[in-house]
Amino acid sequence: xxxxxxxxxxxxxxxxxxxDTRDIGRRPGxxxxxxxxxxxxxxxxxxxxxxxxVGSDVVLDLLVExxxxxxxxxxxxxxxxxxxxxxxxxxxxxxxxxxxTELFAYPDSATEATTDEDxxxxxxxxxxxxxxxxxxxxxxxxxxxxxxxxDCRGLCAECGVKWAELxxxxxxxxxxxxxxxLKERFGGTEEES
Numbered sequence: 001x002x003x004x005x006x007x008x009x010x011x012x013x014x015x016x017x018x019x020d021t022r023d024i025g026r027r028p029g030x031x032x033x034x035x036x037x038x039x040x041x042x043x044x045x046x047x048x049x050x051x052x053x054v055g056s057d058v059v060l061d062l063l064v065e066x067x068x069x070x071x072x073x074x075x076x077x078x079x080x081x082x083x084x085x086x087x088x089x090x091x092x093x094x095x096x097x098x099x100x101t102e103l104f105a106y107p108d109s110a111t112e113a114t115t116d117e118d119x120x121x122x123x124x125x126x127x128x129x130x131x132x133x134x135x136x137x138x139x140x141x142x143x144x145x146x147x148x149x150x151d152c153r154g155l156c157a158e159c160g161v162k163w164a165e166l167x168x169x170x171x172x173x174x175x176x177x178x179x180x181x182l183k184e185r186f187g188g189t190e191e192e193s
Contacts, residue, residue, distance in 0.1 A: 017038050017129055017131040018127050018129050019127065019130065020127055021064065022126045024064060024071070026066055028067055032064055033062070034061070034062050035061050037059055038060055039054075039055045039058070040053060041054065041131055044079070044134075044138050044139075045083070045139065046083075046142060049144070050082070050146045051138075057079065057080075061076050062076070069110060069111040070104050070111060071103070071106075071128060073100070074100070074101045076097060076099050078097040080094070081094045084146070085147055085148040086145045086146055086147060087153070088148060088154050088163075096138055096141055098137035098138055098141045102121055104120075104121045105120050105121070105122050105123065107123065
């Protein structure tokens, strides 16, 4: 049994993520533009790090063209992101905009016959599902380690306070582990010993 790519079959028969290509026809060169606002699905980003909130708006602008081997979908997806800085844990918000191009092969085309199911998307009942295509593009565009600023110093490892809020003289007493037993036995600090 071969592995199926998530792009292979539309998950639904109608909705903002699914395009019915019967409007375009199969004559190469035929095309149609679409502007849609779709609710963000789960998995549009990195959980607990940064991503697009489930149900928020994803704006899709695309051109769907009939080509010899299938249907070519080219466009952009834009959405608001939320997350937290990987160093200081401050909340982050922003916008992600991605470009995508995906060929959906016609059934019984040469492309469909010469590629594995997980290599290229397929047209199923004249429908294409853009959700997996957009999900892949957004995940690749988002930073895996988001930062509030490139020079964010993060948190003090000892007390957990943001370095940006601490004074330049902030320090914690560190005792050389070799002297720690003597301090416990005789008291005082390492400098006093």
